[in-house]
Amino acid sequence: MSFLSIKNIHHTYFSEKSATEALDNISLDIEEGEFVSFLGPSGCGKTTLLSIIAGLFPPTSGNIQLDNKPIHGDKDFFIGYMLQQDYLFPWKTIEENITLGLKLLKQDDPESKSKALKLLKDFGLEDIEKQFPKQLSGGMRQRAALARTLAVNPKILLLDEPFSALDYQTKLKLEDLVSETLKVFGKTAVLVTHDIGESIAMSDRIYLFAAKPGRIHKAFPVPGELRSLSPFEARSHPLYSDLFQTIWKELESLETIGEH
Amino acid sequence: MKPSVNIKNLHAQYKASLLREKRWVRFCQLLIFIVFFGAWETSSRLEWIDPLIFSSPSKVWNLFLTKITDGTLFSHLSVTVFETVLGFILGTVLGTMLAATLWWSPLLSKILDPYLVILNAMPKVALGPILIVALGPTLTSIIAMGAIISVIITTIVVYTSFREVDPNYLKVLQTFGASRSQMFKEAILPASFPTIISTLKVNVGLSWVGVIVGEFLVSEKGLGYMIIYGFQVFNFNLVMLSLMIIAVFATIMYQLVELLERKLIKNE
Numbered sequence: 001m002s003f004l005s006i007k008n009i010h011h012t013y014f015s016e017k018s019a020t021e022a023l024d025n026i027s028l029d030i031e032e033g034e035f036v037s038f039l040g041p042s043g044c045g046k047t048t049l050l051s052i053i054a055g056l057f058p059p060t061s062g063n064i065q066l067d068n069k070p071i072h073g074d075k076d077f078f079i080g081y082m083l084q085q086d087y088l089f090p091w092k093t094i095e096e097n098i099t100l101g102l103k104l105l106k107q108d109d110p111e112s113k114s115k116a117l118k119l120l121k122d123f124g125l126e127d128i129e130k131q132f133p134k135q136l137s138g139g140m141r142q143r144a145a146l147a148r149t150l151a152v153n154p155k156i157l158l159l160d161e162p163f164s165a166l167d168y169q170t171k172l173k174l175e176d177l178v179s180e181t182l183k184v185f186g187k188t189a190v191l192v193t194h195d196i197g198e199s200i201a202m203s204d205r206i207y208l209f210a211a212k213p214g215r216i217h218k219a220f221p222v223p224g225e226l227r228s229l230s231p232f233e234a235r236s237h238p239l240y241s242d243l244f245q246t247i248w249k250e251l252e253s254l255e256t257i258g259e260h
Numbered sequence: 261m262k263p264s265v266n267i268k269n270l271h272a273q274y275k276a277s278l279l280r281e282k283r284w285v286r287f288c289q290l291l292i293f294i295v296f297f298g299a300w301e302t303s304s305r306l307e308w309i310d311p312l313i314f315s316s317p318s319k320v321w322n323l324f325l326t327k328i329t330d331g332t333l334f335s336h337l338s339v340t341v342f343e344t345v346l347g348f349i350l351g352t353v354l355g356t357m358l359a360a361t362l363w364w365s366p367l368l369s370k371i372l373d374p375y376l377v378i379l380n381a382m383p384k385v386a387l388g389p390i391l392i393v394a395l396g397p398t399l400t401s402i403i404a405m406g407a408i409i410s411v412i413i414t415t416i417v418v419y420t421s422f423r424e425v426d427p428n429y430l431k432v433l434q435t436f437g438a439s440r441s442q443m444f445k446e447a448i449l450p451a452s453f454p455t456i457i458s459t460l461k462v463n464v465g466l467s468w469v470g471v472i473v474g475e476f477l478v479s480e481k482g483l484g485y486m487i488i489y490g491f492q493v494f495n496f497n498l499v500m501l502s503l504m505i506i507a508v509f510a511t512i513m514y515q516l517v518e519l520l521e522r523k524l525i526k527n528e
Binding site for chain 1: 426428429431432433434435436437438442446447450451453525
């Protein structure tokens with residue numbers, strides 16, 4: 001059985017006026033150490049699926065197993081979740097922010113703490129432990145948020161458009177950093193994005209989602225040549241443009257279906 | 261001329277203009293103070309205003325000195341300050357706790373919503389007579405007045421700020437398996453400190469109102485008692501003196517809250 005197994009997930013949002021079907025029969029498997037992207041237009045339910053995997057709320061029906069254990073109600077299950085913005089707590093110092101997860105999970109022994117602080121150094125953030133998030137630049141803050149996420153040693157990393165609020169140069173640099181870090185730690189990751197290029201450059205497999213209701217339209221494996229490269233190098237490889245064109249056309253066809 | 265010298269000169273000029281403005285502001289503030297008290301004294305002496313009703317700064321000052329030497333002023337003052345500080349703290353703490361309860365249980369907050377609106381709209385000082393009968397004409401009922409006047413508005417304002425905390429902060433905590441009380445401690449409460457501080461500033465004024473009205477009603481001790489007593493025996497020097505002292509001490513309390521603000525909100 002796969003590392004992360006998602007079976008027949010349906011999800012419907014209810015409000016007084018309507019019931020909106022957000023996800024329709026989603027099934028997919030992710031192997032350990034794999035990097036998978038959910039790509040699609042807004043409203044295709046990709047963030048909903050990520051939140052369900054994160055255990056933020058249960059799906060209307062269907063089940064998810066990580067490492068052969070159901071996600072809900074598993075206390076040892078640590079996930080790393082990164083959002084569009086860093087969401088570092090502005091009233092906590094960087095050190096307090098980084099060790100927050102450890103504190104909440106009651107693992108704040110000196111050894112884990114020093115490991116967490118070492119992550120900061122690995123990410124090129126030195127001597128800022130006592131500073132407040134406001135004193136850091138956007139890229140530095142997102143790197144600190146990555147350190148906070150990895151500090152609890154999560155089994156799986158969920159990335160919800162974590163690069164979308166950054167300027168282009170910072171975004172490219174951070175993509176390389178995340179990709180390299182995940183390889184070093186051998187982490188499984190799921191990235192939600194609407195950026196075709198980003199999904200090709202970073203992942204091993206891409207799921208293209210269609211909207212209304214959210215469903216998987218097609219899966220694209222990323223060629224091995226691209227996977228072995230860093231995201232920045234992958235962007236200048238000829239295969240990158242080929243795959244980009246393929247996915248672009250597929251997205252266009254989705255839109256025309258939607259219009260009729 | 262080198263540009264660096266030029267920048268230095270300009271900076272010096274800028275600093276000098278800042279200093280000039282600051283001095284001008286201070287001068288005007290002092291002028292208003294002197295003109296106000298000068299005009300009050302003069303008009304009272306020349307009987308442009310009735311000195312019996314409006315008193316005069318010199319009479320108030322003399323009374324101040326007498327009251328200090330016989331020690332009565334200090335005993336009245338300490339009682340009032342004690343009641344106000346306690347009422348203020350109780351009102352703020354209870355209000356914040358009530359807000360926390362409402363945040364904890366969204367259902368309870370829906371149920372209580374109309375009652376909060378009614379309680380907030382009602383003039384709390386009207387409860388004074390009931391409080392005094394229920395708790396006795398003592399310190400307790402005056403402190404209760406000081407607290408009750410600010411507790412509901414504190415609850416409403418602080419609860420609103422609890423609800424406006426960015427839900428993404430809670431999402432971050434939830435992925436770390438945080439319980440609801442941990443979410444409150446790590447995100448909701450610290451994110452609301454600026455709002456709590458600004459309600460403190462409002463509550464300083466409200467508690468003085470509650471306590472002075474309480475002392476009017478109980479008529480035993482304190483600055484409120486001095487005012488009502490002065491009014492009954494038609495000694496308006498006493499009334500004015502009490503007013504002046506209230507103004508000074510309310511200001512001191514306000515400044516202390518600002519000091520707390522600077523201590524509590526470090527990252528601003």
